[in-house]
Amino acid sequence: AQTVTQSQPEMSVQEAETVTLSCTYDTSESDYYLFWYKQPPSRQMILVIRQEAYKQQNATENRFSVNFQKAAKSFSLKISDSQLGDAAMYFCAYRVWSGAGSYQLTFGKGTKLSVIP
Amino acid sequence: DSGVTQTPKHLITATGQRVTLRCSPRSGDLSVYWYQQSLDQGLQFLIHYYNGEERAKGNILERFSAQQFPDLHSELNLSSLELGDSALYFCASSVFEGGYTDTQYFGPGTRLTVL
Numbered sequence: 245a246q247t248v249t250q251s252q253p254e255m256s257v258q259e260a261e262t263v264t265l266s267c268t269y270d271t272s273e274s275d276y277y278l279f280w281y282k283q284p285p286s287r288q289m290i291l292v293i294r295q296e297a298y299k300q301q302n303a304t305e306n307r308f309s310v311n312f313q314k315a316a317k318s319f320s321l322k323i324s325d326s327q328l329g330d331a332a333m334y335f336c337a338y339r340v341w342s343g344a345g346s347y348q349l350t351f352g353k354g355t356k357l358s359v360i361p
Numbered sequence: 362d363s364g365v366t367q368t369p370k371h372l373i374t375a376t377g378q379r380v381t382l383r384c385s386p387r388s389g390d391l392s393v394y395w396y397q398q399s400l401d402q403g404l405q406f407l408i409h410y411y412n413g414e415e416r417a418k419g420n421i422l423e424r425f426s427a428q429q430f431p432d433l434h435s436e437l438n439l440s441s442l443e444l445g446d447s448a449l450y451f452c453a454s455s456v457f458e459g460g461y462t463d464t465q466y467f468g469p470g471t472r473l474t475v476l
Contacts, residue, residue: 288363289396289451289467335404346417349406 246271248338250352257326258360264311265321265355267336274298276340278312278319283354284332292334295319323357331359364388365468367452373474379440382471386433386454392416393435394455394465395427399448410435411458439473447475 247270257263269278280292295303295312302310307324323330336352364387374380386393395407397420406419410429421427424442429435439446449472453465 287449287470289453289465291464342417348417349419351404351406353403 246273246338246340246348246350248336248350248352250334250336250355252355253353254356254358256358256360257323257330259326259328261326262322262324263326263357265323265334265336265357267319267321267352269317269319269336269338269350271317271338271340273340276338278310279337279339280308280310280319280321281335281337281351282330282332283335284329289335293321326359328359328361331357333357363466363468365452365454365466367450367468367471369471370469371472371474373476374442375476376442376444378442378475379438380442380473382437382439382450382452382473384435384437384452384454384468386435386452387466390454390456390466391433392455392458392463392465393429393433394453395421395435395437396451396453397448398451398470399445401445402448407437416458442475444475447473449473 249268276297278295282290282292293305309322311320333354335354339349341347366385368383391412394409398404407421409417413429427437449470451470452468455463455465457463
């Protein structure tokens with residue numbers, strides 16, 4: 245079974261600084277997808293960024309970027325120029341097609357990010 | 362506001378009871394997903410329906426069932442409730458079948474408390 249590990253339950257960053265959240269996963273598949281979701285205090289789940297495993301180029305979305313290391317099975321999220329609105333729980337997720345149009349989806353336990361003014 | 366609605370917002374019930382959670386997807390979205398978020402288990406994917414048909418099943422207990430109706434709204438039925446079923450239940454929707462480019466939009470969740 246696939247597992248997703250976020251080793252940092254909590255992290256903090258000064259406003260305007262950069263922070264990196266870690267995520268590792270375990271899989272025997274070669275083609276899969278990885279996601280980072282943000283859950284602010286409102287509890288809404290918001291897609292931050294996504295990456296296809298076959299793409300070597302790291303995905304970027306404005307201030308958010310990933311460092312995808314396929315061989316190491318690592319998928320870290322870097323937030324640049326941190327803002328107060330970035331304070332939230334961040335979840336790393338893994339998805340793989342499992343045949344017959346179906347798939348498996350697994351989330352990490354999450355990292356709580358605090359932004360210090 | 363994502364456009365996904367869930368009712369009720371809060372639900373308090375007793376062990377052994379049965380409850381139904383309702384989700385209305387965004388207008389035009391054909392897929393509905395259910396997730397459970399608890400302190401013990403974290404965030405878990407339960408089930409995905411596309412246009413009325415089950416598409417994928419995750420860690421959903423046999424005591425739980427779901428369906429998507431012709432008008433595309435979905436219901437999650439939880440029966441023989443246990444204390445450990447207390448959690449936040451999210452519904453999400455997307456336009457298509459849940460492919461890589463198919464963004465999921467999450468509802469605000471239903472907070473279930475089992476006493």
